[in-house]
Amino acid sequence: MIQITDVVKDFDGFRALNHLNMHVPKGAIYGLVGPNGAGKSTIIRHITGAYHQDLGEIRIDGEPVYENPKVKEKFSYIPDDIFYFMQANTLDMMKFYKGIYKKFDMDLFHALADCFPAVDVRRNIRSLSKGMQKQVAFWLAICCRPELLILDEPVDGLDPVMRRQIWSIIMGDVAEHGTTVLVSSHNLRELEDVCDHVGIMNDGKILIERSLSDLQGSVTKVQVAFDGEMSALPEHIKVLHQTIAGRVHTLIVKSEPQEAQRVLAAMNPILLDVLPLTLEEIFIYELGGVDYAVKDFLF
Amino acid sequence: MSWEVWIMQSKISFFNPTVCKKNLTRFWPFALLYLVYLIIVHPLVIYTSFNQLIYYSSDTTAESLVYSHFVDMTEPVSIFLAAIVMAIAVFGYLYQSRSANMIHTLPVTRTQLYVTNYVSGLLLLIVPQFLGALLTNLVILDRAADTTWIVWGWFGVTAGETLFFYSFAVLMVMFTGQLLAAGLFYLIWNFLYIVTVFLIDGMGTLFFYGMSDNLIGTNAHPLFPLFYLIRKVGFDRNSLTGEVWSRGFGVLLAYMLVGVVFAVLAWWIYEHRRIECAGDFLSMKWTAPVFRWGVVLVGGIGCALFVAYIISDYSSWNMRVARFVIALILFSVALFFASEMFIEKSFRVFHKRMIVECVSCVAVLLVGTALLHFDVFGVESYVPQAENVAMVCVQWEDREVDFEDPEKIGEVTALHQLMVDHLDEQKKYTDGNGNETAPTDGIEQTYIGYVSIDYTMKNGKVVKRNYYSTTKDESYAEQVDGQLQAFAADEDGFLSSVLGLNYKELDWKASYAYVSLPVVDPNGNWYYDDSETDISDPGQLQKLYEAWLADVKAGAFTGNDLSSMAAELSLQFETKADLADVRYPSGSSVSYRLDYYDTNGGVVSNSTNIYLNDRCTHLIQALIDIGAVKNAGDLNVSVE
Numbered sequence: 001m002i003q004i005t006d007v008v009k010d011f012d013g014f015r016a017l018n019h020l021n022m023h024v025p026k027g028a029i030y031g032l033v034g035p036n037g038a039g040k041s042t043i044i045r046h047i048t049g050a051y052h053q054d055l056g057e058i059r060i061d062g063e064p065v066y067e068n069p070k071v072k073e074k075f076s077y078i079p080d081d082i083f084y085f086m087q088a089n090t091l092d093m094m095k096f097y098k099g100i101y102k103k104f105d106m107d108l109f110h111a112l113a114d115c116f117p118a119v120d121v122r123r124n125i126r127s128l129s130k131g132m133q134k135q136v137a138f139w140l141a142i143c144c145r146p147e148l149l150i151l152d153e154p155v156d157g158l159d160p161v162m163r164r165q166i167w168s169i170i171m172g173d174v175a176e177h178g179t180t181v182l183v184s185s186h187n188l189r190e191l192e193d194v195c196d197h198v199g200i201m202n203d204g205k206i207l208i209e210r211s212l213s214d215l216q217g218s219v220t221k222v223q224v225a226f227d228g229e230m231s232a233l234p235e236h237i238k239v240l241h242q243t244i245a246g247r248v249h250t251l252i253v254k255s256e257p258q259e260a261q262r263v264l265a266a267m268n269p270i271l272l273d274v275l276p277l278t279l280e281e282i283f284i285y286e287l288g289g290v291d292y293a294v295k296d297f298l299f
Numbered sequence: 300m301s302w303e304v305w306i307m308q309s310k311i312s313f314f315n316p317t318v319c320k321k322n323l324t325r326f327w328p329f330a331l332l333y334l335v336y337l338i339i340v341h342p343l344v345i346y347t348s349f350n351q352l353i354y355y356s357s358d359t360t361a362e363s364l365v366y367s368h369f370v371d372m373t374e375p376v377s378i379f380l381a382a383i384v385m386a387i388a389v390f391g392y393l394y395q396s397r398s399a400n401m402i403h404t405l406p407v408t409r410t411q412l413y414v415t416n417y418v419s420g421l422l423l424l425i426v427p428q429f430l431g432a433l434l435t436n437l438v439i440l441d442r443a444a445d446t447t448w449i450v451w452g453w454f455g456v457t458a459g460e461t462l463f464f465y466s467f468a469v470l471m472v473m474f475t476g477q478l479l480a481a482g483l484f485y486l487i488w489n490f491l492y493i494v495t496v497f498l499i500d501g502m503g504t505l506f507f508y509g510m511s512d513n514l515i516g517t518n519a520h521p522l523f524p525l526f527y528l529i530r531k532v533g534f535d536r537n538s539l540t541g542e543v544w545s546r547g548f549g550v551l552l553a554y555m556l557v558g559v560v561f562a563v564l565a566w567w568i569y570e571h572r573r574i575e576c577a578g579d580f581l582s583m584k585w586t587a588p589v590f591r592w593g594v595v596l597v598g599g600i601g602c603a604l605f606v607a608y609i610i611s612d613y614s615s616w617n618m619r620v621a622r623f624v625i626a627l628i629l630f631s632v633a634l635f636f637a638s639e640m641f642i643e644k645s646f647r648v649f650h651k652r653m654i655v656e657c658v659s660c661v662a663v664l665l666v667g668t669a670l671l672h673f674d675v676f677g678v679e680s681y682v683p684q685a686e687n688v689a690m691v692c693v694q695w696e697d698r699e700v701d702f703e704d705p706e707k708i709g710e711v712t713a714l715h716q717l718m719v720d721h722l723d724e725q726k727k728y729t730d731g732n733g734n735e736t737a738p739t740d741g742i743e744q745t746y747i748g749y750v751s752i753d754y755t756m757k758n759g760k761v762v763k764r765n766y767y768s769t770t771k772d773e774s775y776a777e778q779v780d781g782q783l784q785a786f787a788a789d790e791d792g793f794l795s796s797v798l799g800l801n802y803k804e805l806d807w808k809a810s811y812a813y814v815s816l817p818v819v820d821p822n823g824n825w826y827y828d829d830s831e832t833d834i835s836d837p838g839q840l841q842k843l844y845e846a847w848l849a850d851v852k853a854g855a856f857t858g859n860d861l862s863s864m865a866a867e868l869s870l871q872f873e874t875k876a877d878l879a880d881v882r883y884p885s886g887s888s889v890s891y892r893l894d895y896y897d898t899n900g901g902v903v904s905n906s907t908n909i910y911l912n913d914r915c916t917h918l919i920q921a922l923i924d925i926g927a928v929k930n931a932g933d934l935n936v937s938v939e
Contacts, residue, residue, distance in 0.1 A: 011575065012584070045400055045404075045574075045575075048400075048403075048404035049403065049404060050399070050400045050403040050404050050574050051573075051574060051575060052573075067408050067409060069406035069407060069408055069411075070406070071406075072404065072405065072406035072407075073406040077404045079397065079400060079401065081397045082397070082401075083395075083397040083398045083400070083401040085321065085325060086325070087325070092324075096317060096321055099316065099317025099320065100315075100317050100318075100405050100406065100407065101406065
């Protein structure tokens, strides 16, 4: 859906995007994670066609996005800092979006009104709370019937109830229409439960980009204990991390869980447990020697 | 089919109806306010004046009131202000990153956004003007139906001027990234010409003897559009015939074309504008050095001139230059970094690259100052070659002579050379404005006074010099005074200064005259009374005209006027000709006295005020003969 190739962007001598490559598959829920200042919002503004890159290429569905209304019709964008016209209420903004987006679904707008009972559609949006304003943004964005939903820190600053409600709306849309979602956050935990693809960004680059199934299939955590000393593992099972507590070894190995279990079982342990890994743990071991600052934001 | 659908069907659309509708629904209060203003200044004022018609003089009609209203209007001022307000309103989303980002992620191209916003802003200005004209039309329909053409003429002029100023304002909005900068640039560029003219005049006065009071821009100039449009475009009325006509159609068309060019340029900038510049002072980073240097050049020189002149201590010319240089350095440095602070939105601008650039900028200014001070280009010592001069106008005290005779021009250039030869003395003993500085050697100075020389060269260029002279050299003072007296006695030079250089070819005759007689009120105060001395009889006017010519020939106006409250004769002339037929040099007072009215194939009129003195024997006798005065005593020309 989104293909970014070798994109560079400088702001007054500061390199905000440094030969960035990124790929968001169609139908994916892609979490873009990185610390503050990593360049997440900058690349999103490029993807949405607001900014123009100095070098490289950004394509959505194979077509360049900058100054291309045909491509821009395909996505809805909800920025962190949402803008509404002065004095405009939800109905005014709806009329505006309806005029701009050919696929704007009026029936859906009316249908979704039940999902946002707290929003007074005749009240100036700027006078609503931040949470309410976000709800209006989601309401309008989904009614545009986008093939791609681009969300920049969508639940930042919202209370837990509101967060759950927002995610529920997004998931509902994805389930119903197969919408591709690109969502940025500086908190990996926030995205862990919803994303099927994750890209980690730092210093204007994507450090690592994987599908969740790939990640979960490639790294395994095992707890194992032997009667005596533990013998060496075969070469194809790479140990990423190892701790020992008494006779219990906790291993993080680069291997599929079944293979790790098969190999270790063959070594006659007195205890063998394959444990689930959190997304954060997977990334911390995958990233290995990368800048410690990146690890910091993951935990 | 609705207009929105029709536009949307176009394969390549430059217009987005939704954005236009959004603008119209959001910004209509601006248009309403503008309409209220227009209603107040046009239909309401006219309606009120109609109701007060009985209080006007008997020859004032409803038609003449409407004509006067539109002849006297200065509409460009309100358009100037409304245009920048509207441009900032419709393109204001570019000034905040969140609004700029949001708008540019929508499936609308920049061209569509620009064209739509531009058109909707223009509509919000022109529609109120149209409604204002319509209401004015309704108000005058009943009482001055013949004047409706001027209302729609006004609308045409106003709409044309709006196109120019609005495009100008949009261009400034595109150049900048914040509201303050847009307003500032709009103001700067509109007034840059006149400010530059004042600076050049100030520099000329400071550095060159003879260049004071030499403003080249006091007349309207196309680069000062606000003033130029007021002066050149609108309606004129002949005060004698009451005829009204429009003027400046070509000028208006030219400004409209420039407006179109500005609009295209603004579109190009929008296409290349970085959206991330929202909130920046300048939208195009490459213009930053131009801005910094421009601020230093105009602001630094302006402030330094202010400092050089503000201290009125009669210090010498050279002392004033020294004061200018010190102020120039201080203000240039301050303004350079202040402008950079605006650009960077930070006080932390004192880094090496900026310091080097600042030093370079100040160095350039100082080199320029040195070139002027040492008159490297020979401006100060320049005296035109007599053979290159077509016409010349010499003015001193309240006198003027105009020449085109090569021999007389030679005398003028010789006088000019004489004054230039005493240049060093002027710089030593005067401050450049005729003010003597304190004598240092105890020798008394002789004040020669003010002499202005305006050459119109054969190649069409104009050379203008003004000299305030004072000297310790008695013979020099006598030489100058003698030459000026000789000029004053020149009948041909004097008549040329009143009726034009080719006055002999023009059949001038007196068309009207009146005498202002000095009268003493019961409290012993003098005042002029011209209530019963109008002269319009052709025979009497001819007699006065001939008497005036005879007095000129006899040299009656060569000496100084002796009585401060002598009678004044106002004599009006006219000749069948076109304005272009009357020849006069640059600076001549003939130029601003001429009037033209196109009746009977074109008539040019002119007038002069004659302060009578006891040498005007022919005029005095003629006034008595035609019965304008009873005796010479009424004229108060005798001196006790």
